[in-house]
Amino acid sequence: MDFSKILFIVLTVALYIEEIDNSKILGIFPLAAKSHYTLGNSLMRGLAEAGHDVTMMSPHNDENPVENGTYRNIVLTGFAEFYEATMKKLNPYERSYFSNSFNYLHKYQRATTVLMENIFQHPAVVDFSNSNETFDVVIVEQIACEALKYFAHHFKAHLVLFSSVAAESKVNYVMGNPTMVSFSPLIDTDFSNDMTLAQRIRNLLLYAYEAAEYKYLWLPFLDDLIQRYHPGAPSMFDINYNVSLVLVNSHESIQPSVPLVPNIVPIGGFHVEKAKRLPEDLENFLNLASDGVIYVSFGSTVRAENLPTHKKLVLLKTFGNLKQKILWKWEGHEVDDLPANVKTSKWFPQKDLLAHPNVRLFVTQGGLLSLTESISNGVPMLAVPILGDQFVNARMVETDGYGLSISFHDSNFSEEKLTSMIEELLHNSTFKEKAMEKSRIFHDREIDPLKKAVYWIEYVIRHKGAAHLKVWGVNLAWYQFYSLDVLFVILTCTVLLLAFLYGIVIALGKLFKMAVKTVIQKNKRNNKNDRRGNNKLKRH
Structure with missing residues (x-):
């Protein structure tokens, strides 16, 4: 191979690496709670330190410079103050308000509706939306922010979700990941993984109720919400399932192990840095x-x-x-x-x-x-x-x-x-x-969890959305996913077969009775004839 070809290959690889290292990434983390911001900020700073051009949309402002890449803040002014005022109005010390009742889901949705509407209306977001910017990846916090997945389409980017908890039910719905209802308690319950029969029954009913409400009430509502602020946007049902990757804040040392599809990546503990000297x-x-x-x-x-x-x-x-x-x-x-x-x-x-x-x-x-x-x-x-x-x-x-x-x-x-x-x-x-x-x-891990998060986001960019990681289950209806239609056909066929066999048995029984009755009647006639014959012989 001559020198010119070697130089061409080296320059091509260098440009490819440079392109990945300078990707434009938008992170949308609108929840004002400090814990949520800590996670979002740690992830976005990690991506900036890896050399990427990062934009962070959140209620807080991080003015600390990064060594590599860039870190830009779009501050959702007023959100932190609104959150503080809301928490003062609520009484978190009353268990009944935050109980694991079915009513909790309605309260959750009412609160998140206000949040998402405030984001769509916020002047900084409106100005940002009207810009001509594009991004390679948009990262959206999963909890309470489902409608904000729209921005991945708006900025012509691949969609990555971040879950501040483990792979919970809403993540599983989106990614075609199985929800192990028998040993995974719904996040708002106080059940352990070793549930009693009564708890498993309640857990199943809560999951079923949540799934039905999410699909048939919540997603249509979010679709209307997006169309109100961005007419002509794709359907929420399309946006919701067009996810390349989910990063979940979980690890086997923290939560029990559960099955995960390839594009759900656990990075629990990624925000924990090496301890610094105390004051x-x-x-x-x-x-x-x-x-x-x-x-x-x-x-x-x-x-x-x-x-x-x-x-x-x-x-x-x-x-x-x-x-x-x-x-x-x-x-x-x-x-x-x-x-x-x-x-x-x-x-x-x-x-x-x-x-x-x-x-x-x-x-x-x-x-x-x-x-x-x-x-x-x-x-x-x-x-x-x-x-x-x-x-x-x-x-x-x-x-x-x-x-x-x-x-x-x-x-x-x-x-x-x-x-x-x-x-x-x-x-x-x-x-x-x-x-x-x-x-x-x-x-004891094969790679630092923050580096793991950076790797997988870069993987999505390198492979243009990494569609090959998606499981086919996301294309199936819920009853197909759980093979309920198959079970229905099998049960129906079994019932029909049993009914058919039962009918045959009944028919054979009736035929047998008729045959026995015929034989008995014939025997009676024969006996009667025999007696008549005997009587004639005696008279002779």
């Missing part, structure tokens, strides 16, 4: 805790100052009577009569804090990010779920043996109960051993 005052507090430290945080949605007074008193008395020092993420006004061993702050570097060897226990609401960061560092947990998916997460903590849980709404939520559970977690080494086992599984 000096915090480092000293942890180092000087001879009996260890308990870290307490109820996440970004629930503000500690808004906890019901009697529950706050239970927590303060419980922590005040422990030998351990307490670090409590506390938003709002200062606490009156704060126990001497308790230190509060509006914010702690949670991922770095949990990596400190003196942190012996994490008291948490059970959010998925908290579970992930605790598992990453092998810290046992006391899960106190309050709302949403926290209940099913808390069940996983107990089932897998690296912690205990008690619902915030439990009637037994008391100083005595909490103290007993905390002492059990601190002094029973089994919990720490299980947590460390989980941590080893979490870190």
